[in-house]
Amino acid sequence: MQSIRTQKSKPGEQALYRTALIITLCGNTLLVAIKWAAAYFSGSVALLADTANSASDVLYSLMMVLGIWMSQRPPDSSHPQGHSRFEPLVGLMITFSMTFAGYAAVRASIERFLEGGKAIELGLPTFVLLLAAGIKAGMFVWIRNIANKLHSPTLATTATDNLSDVLTSTAAFVGIAGSDFIHPLADPVAGILVALWIFRAAFMAARDNLGFLTGAGAPEELRQNLVAAAESVPGVMHVHHAITEYSGPRLVVDMHINVDGNMPLNQVHEICDQVIERLEEFPEVDRAYVHIEPEGWD
Known part of the structure; x- marks a missing residue:
């Protein structure tokens, strides 16, 4: 998703x-x-x-x-x-x-x-x-x-x-x-x-x-801060994949997060939206692509 x-x-x-x-x-x-x-x-x-x-x-x-x-x-x-x-x-x-x-x-x-x-x-x-x-x-x-x-x-x-x-x-x-x-x-x-x-x-x-x-990635400190911001959203169990890439002067974030697989779909979408909003609060980030997977999936 x-x-x-x-x-x-x-x-x-x-x-x-x-x-x-x-x-x-x-x-x-x-x-x-x-x-x-x-x-x-x-x-x-x-x-x-x-x-x-x-x-x-x-x-x-x-x-x-x-x-x-x-x-x-x-x-x-x-x-x-x-x-x-x-x-x-x-x-x-x-x-x-x-x-x-x-x-x-x-x-x-x-x-x-x-x-x-x-x-x-x-x-x-x-x-x-x-x-x-x-x-x-x-x-x-x-x-x-x-x-x-x-x-x-x-x-x-x-x-x-x-x-x-x-x-x-x-x-x-x-x-x-x-x-x-x-x-x-x-x-x-x-x-x-x-x-x-x-x-x-x-x-x-x-x-x-x-x-x-050339699509360089974000500094490691910023990448870790993005991961921590996503994991601070209630319902996110952990982030198992995060790629950042400059598309022009700002970053595009591609992130995979794990949630409880038994959650209702509406609740999962709400968590996803909250993660995107949290990531895009960073002034360096232009847009975020967030993928949701059940806990245990890598």
């Missing part, structure tokens, strides 16, 4: 996604314009590297719009389980954009290093980097909170990239100051550090999104 619930659709999700997209697109567009102008007039390669990173952010902001729109489409005959896998796919595409930005940054920095570096005067670059770090810090907190509410891998990747941008802007600031007070090579060295931060963020984001795309 099996009972199924349809894919969950939580109220307010569309508004949260829309807010995150507006924040990301407008913030990144503003920053790339400011940074490019400052890098052009100052000649800082560290700031230019940071500008390349912001330019990739604008690109992935546009990809987010399309990907999240696709992921929110309801199930149909071509995608009966829904379109939620499009979201981690966009998250993975964002990591490619981040990787390219890292490559551009490290190449420019190495070229400047081989040229012997260049002293960068404090002033406009310093102000721009501090401004960028402050804006990105605000974007990180805002997007991270939305990502946690939605359990969105794309927005989680975006929040991680925003945090990385705070750190890379700080590194670029240190490089500019160092080129003026310590040695001209401090600027390209900082540019290389910027690129390393970008590569690190891209690797971590790719790892997480690949798990969502």
